[in-house]
Amino acid sequence: MPPTDGQGNGTVRYTVAANPAATVRRGTVVLGSQSADITQEAAACRFALEPPSFELAAGEQTASVNVRVPTGCAWDAKAAVKWITVVEGAQGNGPGTVRFRLAANSATTPRSGSLQIGGLRVDVRQLAGGAACSYNVDPAGAEAGPGQTDGGVSVRTDEGCSWTAVSDQPWLTVVSGGSAKGAGDLHYRAATNATTSTRSGHISVNGAVFTLRQDACRYVITPTTASFEARGGSGQIDVATQSPCAWSADTTDSWIDITSANDGSGDGRVSYAVRANTNIAPRTGIVTVADLVFTITQAGESSVSGAARSIEGSCPNLRFTVNGQRIRTTTSTDYEDGGCGDVKDGVRVIVKGIVGTNGVLTAIEVDF
Numbered sequence: 001m002p003p004t005d006g007q008g009n010g011t012v013r014y015t016v017a018a019n020p021a022a023t024v025r026r027g028t029v030v031l032g033s034q035s036a037d038i039t040q041e042a043a044a045c046r047f048a049l050e051p052p053s054f055e056l057a058a059g060e061q062t063a064s065v066n067v068r069v070p071t072g073c074a075w076d077a078k079a080a081v082k083w084i085t086v087v088e089g090a091q092g093n094g095p096g097t098v099r100f101r102l103a104a105n106s107a108t109t110p111r112s113g114s115l116q117i118g119g120l121r122v123d124v125r126q127l128a129g130g131a132a133c134s135y136n137v138d139p140a141g142a143e144a145g146p147g148q149t150d151g152g153v154s155v156r157t158d159e160g161c162s163w164t165a166v167s168d169q170p171w172l173t174v175v176s177g178g179s180a181k182g183a184g185d186l187h188y189r190a191a192t193n194a195t196t197s198t199r200s201g202h203i204s205v206n207g208a209v210f211t212l213r214q215d216a217c218r219y220v221i222t223p224t225t226a227s228f229e230a231r232g233g234s235g236q237i238d239v240a241t242q243s244p245c246a247w248s249a250d251t252t253d254s255w256i257d258i259t260s261a262n263d264g265s266g267d268g269r270v271s272y273a274v275r276a277n278t279n280i281a282p283r284t285g286i287v288t289v290a291d292l293v294f295t296i297t298q299a300g301e302s303s304v305s306g307a308a309r310s311i312e313g314s315c316p317n318l319r320f321t322v323n324g325q326r327i328r329t330t331t332s333t334d335y336e337d338g339g340c341g342d343v344k345d346g347v348r349v350i351v352k353g354i355v356g357t358n359g360v361l362t363a364i365e366v367d368f
Contacts, residue, residue, distance in 0.1 A: 045073035047118040054122070058105040058129025062087065065098045065115065065122055073118075081113035084124060105129045107160025133161030133206070141211040146218075147244035149190040150175075153203065153210045156183055163206045172201035172212060190214055192244050196291060217245030219290035228298045230277040231354045234259070237270040237287065237294050245290075253285035256296060274298055276354055278364055302361055305350040308343050315340035326360045327351050338368035 012031060029036045048068035056063060067075060071094035077086050079100065089098035098117055105111055105126045115122040136156040144151070155163060164179040165186045171193070177186035186203070193199060193214045203210045220240040232255075239247055243266035249258055251272075260271035270289055277283060280300045287294040304325045312319040318329045320343065329340060343349065343366065350367040 045069060045118075047073070047075065047120050049117055049120050049122055052120075052122060053124070055125045056102055056127070058127045060102060060104045062099055062101045065100070065117060067092060067096045067098060067117060069095060069118065071095070075118035077115060077117045079113070079115055083111070083126075084113050084115065086115070100124075102126055105160075107158075108133050109160065109162060111160075133157055133163075135161070135163055135206045135208040137203075137205055137208045137210045139210070141213070144190055144212055144214045146193040146215050146242055148192050149212075149214070150187065151190075151212070152185055152187045153205075154183070154185050155180070155205050155208070157206075158182065165203050165205050167201060167203050169199075169201035171199075172203065174203060188212070193217065194246050217241055217290075219245070219247060219292055221289050221292050221294055224293070225295045225297070228274045228296065229355070230299050230301045231356060232274040232276045232298070234271065234273040237272070237289055239264070239268045239270065239289055241266060241290065243267075247290035249287060249289045251285065251287045253296075255283070255298075256285045256287060258287070272296075277301060278354070280352065301352055301364060302355050303350065303352045304361065305348070307346050307348050309345060311343060311345055318343055322349060322351055325351075327353070327363055328360055329363045329366065333363045334365045336365065336367040338366075342368060 012029070026037065046069065050066040050068065054063055067089070069075065074091070074093045076091045077089055077098040079086055083103040083105070085101045087099050087101050089096055098115070100115060102124070106129055108128050110125060110128050112123065112125045114124060134157065138154045138156060142151055157163060159182040162179070162181045165174045165177070167174055167188070171191040173189050175187050175189050177184055188203060190201070190212055193216055196216050196219070198213065198216045200211060200213045218241060222238045222240070226235050237249070241247065246263065246265040247268070248263040249270040250262060251258060255275040255277070257273045257275070258270060259273050260269065262270070270287070272287060274296060277298045277300055280303055282300045283298050285296045285298070287296065304322045304327070306323040308320045308322060310321050316329060316331045316333065318340065320327055333340070347368065351361065351363050352365045353361045353363040355361045
């Protein structure tokens with residue numbers, strides 16, 4: 001133990017105890033007629049909370065947190081959620097206690113909140129206490145046309161009951177309100193149904209189901225058939241459907257040409273041309289419009305045989321008759337077993353060709 005008295009020169013040793021307060025303190029050591037002043041800094045304000053977290057039952061109740069901190073350190077306590085209320089110790093200085101109250105949890109799911117005390121957080125978890133949640137949707141179903149459709153559904157459930165909306169079809173999407181707690185609304189969008197079949201999609205909300213039935217696009221073409229002579233011609237197909245419904249026209253027959261745009265939406269018209277049939281046999285072709293079949297029949301070229309009469313003109317452009325049928329040849333006329341100059345009055349020939357609107361058969365081939 002260091003000496004507390006002495007004679008002559010000497011040394012006095014002293015010890016300073018820890019300062020438990022958050023304020024500066026001063027002391028004096030007296031040595032004979034002399035004194036030494038000693039100043040000690042304040043303790044740092046380091047907080048500790050006991051306990052740092054809670055898990056409490058669903059009913060209304062109170063609980064306490066002990067605040068450990070040096071004297072002179074000020075603090076306050078605040079609740080981060082409405083269902084926690086500080087009832088004692090909202091403010092303090094130095095060691096103290098905070099008492100808080102929890103409202104009853106009537107929901108079927110636990111909930112979590114917190115307190116802030118002196119910059120530190122106290123986590124509070126409260127167990128569920130309500131009955132099982134039930135869910136209903138209004139309306140339970142709807143009808144939609146084939147075009148893009150937006151709509152809404154109201155979800156009915158108790159406060160605190162969480163839900164999530166899920167669609168079972170890629171063309172039916174939830175665009176807002178996909179999840180919530182308690183009663184709420186969701187909004188959906190159905191894409192255009194460009195198929196020819198009615199379809200149904202469902203949105204499930206925690207077991208409650210909304211059903212959307214969407215009509216298909218319906219198409220009508222007028223007319224559905226057309227007939228042409230061997231020389232060919234042109235025509236049109238009228239398409240009737242709802243305005244958002246798309247369609248296209250196509251053919252695999254090389255002698256039919258689509259001369260207008262081959263696709264469209266809503267009501268429209270398809271124009272086509274039929275090339276001349278240079279074959280004796282008639283033929284049939286198809287134009288497909290919105291999966292509907294438009295049938296074209298075309299007669300084959302004409303054929304006449306007999307003796308050539310009343311020959312006029314000069315090769316390659318001749319005019320004559322066979323059995324009363326007026327015939328003309330051109331630079332495109334082919335000859336078998338002879339030539340243009342062999343066409344004489346009384347010579348028997350077989351002429352194949354196309355009869356025009358003027359009744360004249362334009363010869364494609366002349367056989368002797």
